[in-house]
Amino acid sequence: MRVLVCDPIEQEGLEALYEDPTMEIVHKYKSTEEEIIAIAPEYDAILVRSATKITKAIIDSATNLKVIGRAGVGVDNIDLDAATLKGIVVVNAPDGNTIAATEHTIGMMLALARNIPQAYFKLQEKVWDRKAFTGVELRNKTLGVVGLGKIGRQVAQRAKAFQMNVVGYDPYVNKERSVELDIEVMDLKELFAASDFITVHLPKTEETMGMINAETIAMMKDGVRILNCARGGIIDEPALYDAIKAGKVKGAAIDVFLKEPAIDNPLLELPEVIATPHLGASTEEAQFSVAKDVAEEVLKVLKGEPVKNAVNIPSISQELINELGPYIGLSETLGKFIAQIMDKPIEKIKINYNGNLAKYDLTTLTNTILKGLLRPVLADSVNYVNAPIVAKNRGIKVEEIKTESLKNYANLITLEVEGSGVVHNLAGTIFSNGEAKLVQLDNYSMDTTPTKHMLIVPHNDKPGMIGHIGNILGKYDVNVAGMQVGRKEIGGVAIMIISIDHSVPTEALEAMCTAEGIFDVRYVCL
Structure with a gap:
């Protein structure tokens, strides 16, 4: 069996592969898509971190490929649909960097509260200026944790050690579970209004992209401080820039950006922003852990054994x-x-x-x-x-x-x-x-x-409703691909299910929600 390692991965963590005499490990870093396509048929497994993109073209060319391993959590650099269609298992290492990301978030929050990087740079310039860098204490401040997964919960636990008030948002954490976690769970608007610090711990999806934007920032306290050590793109970077310039946001700590490397990002020009180059998982322990986890999973797939972190194919x-x-x-x-x-x-x-x-x-x-x-x-x-x-x-x-x-x-x-x-x-x-x-x-x-894009519209069953809704969608250049109405009685409440060609602008959803005879609108993306 041949294994291609496309990105630098902690070699000691790959011990399980190296110790197996049936495995041949080849390291080729910074290869182009064309270069990988040329050699892909020779390999049974490919290992990557976040730098190399495993595209449909690569997957189609990899005639012997059985498994793709991602040394980390996110697999947005791997074409899952293409892999699934070819029966190729994609595995990741979702637990290895939890503590590293948690501690980095806490470190960034402390640095943000006390202006530590800014003060250090002034000292490097031979300037001793204590008054310019007066900070705030974390004690008695409210931390809003957006996303209460493994990392979000760990951040909340540590924040409490600083005597912070912790509130959280997670659509999958109900009241019973929030009591067990000892975290007050609230909706996003309430969290934004209540928090002095806000930290996001969500994956990058269509729903979370741009979640922190001009509209949601307006809901926040004046002087709020915002952290993102999760995924680039969850924060609308131009909106954050404008809010900091306007004084609405006191400061931000950013580890991840929409486009990386982010050396020319305008946010880096602001003295209120502290930033690191995507270091959330960059500890010796985390790098070893994710390498070890993904190596063991890849080996299991190649040997036909059950795996625990298969992202795309069930057992x-x-x-x-x-x-x-x-x-x-x-x-x-x-x-x-x-x-x-x-x-x-x-x-x-x-x-x-x-x-x-x-x-x-x-x-x-x-x-x-x-x-x-x-x-x-x-x-x-x-x-x-x-x-x-x-x-x-x-x-x-x-x-x-x-x-x-x-x-x-x-x-x-x-x-x-x-x-x-x-x-x-x-x-x-x-x-x-x-x-x-x-x-x-x-x-x-x-x-x-x-279909991929659908609208669910409960409405009054009366003449003209279908045309009325179609006109609203047409106004916002949303094309209707198909439509069906379900009803229990004539003239009662009916549900319209509309298949559309692409996602719906927020303005179109708002226009439909406020239209007479429409009770609600739900956009579903499959």
Whole structure:
């Protein structure tokens, strides 16, 4: 077996690969896409960090490739869809840098509060100026932690040691779990208004990109200090620049940028900004840990053994693949869909399997549903293996029910989620031609093919509504690809499901929400 290492990875951490006599390890750094394409057919495994992009073209050329390993958490530099279509397993190392990122965040917060880098640079210039660098204490300040995953929780725990008041936001942490964590969980607007310091610990997804922007900064306290040691792009950098120049934001500590290297980023011109070059995971211990974790996972894949950090392919026995295979994609779609229409922290999910499916062990489908449910916010930190644990850690109760009898379909998967008194349900199936269909939403019958971009619009069932909504979307250059209405009675409340060609501008959603006869609008991205 041949393993190609495309980025510098701690060699001692790769010990498991080096010690196996069947493995040949080749290091080739800073290779272009064309250079990797030329040699990719020779390798069974490829290991990367964040620098090398494993594109569809590389994956298509890699005729013997079985596994791609990412020494770290985020896999946005790997084309997951292309890998999945070719049956190539992608594994990562989601736990190895938790402490490193946590401690870096705390260090950045202390440096931001006490102006440590600025004072040091003045001393380098032979200037002794104490008054210019008067800081603030962390004690009795409120820290808003946006994202209560592993790193967010660790940051909160350490902040309490500084006697800070800690509040948090996480759409998957309900009241019961917040009590266990001893963190007051609130919605984003409340957190922004309450916090003296705000630190983000979220993955980079369509939902989190630009989450800290001009509009949300306006909700914050005057003099707020903002930290980002998570992912570049979560903060709208021009908006942060303007807010600091205007005095709304007192200062910022940034470890990650939208475009890196960020040596020409305008934020670096501001004395109120302290920055580091993406050092969150850069400790000796973390580099060893992520290398060790990914090496062990890659070795397991090459030997045909089960892995715990498979990002794209669930574990399923060969005898079940023909029966359950078509339902894996449907299961993830159902989970992702219902997560995006639920605007309260999820406390419980009930999964009903009806029909022939009920004869089998459906752990794979349940894990896939949970992965889909959690992934819109948690992204690469949740996978097919750890999804049940992640759900449990967030206080989400999971109930699985199997019933073989069914009238209208050979198989049906129905999800019901509940939180803060709000309940949503969604059902889907696979038709005989292999096409996935959504057949029920909130007890409204339908026959809808899920697409990447969809709008869910509860409205009054009256003449002109379809045209009215179409006109609003047309005004904002949103093209309608398909539409279906589900209703229970003429003239009552109906649900319109609209397939569209691309994402919807915020202004269009607001216009629809305020239109007469429309009760709500939900944009779903699958």
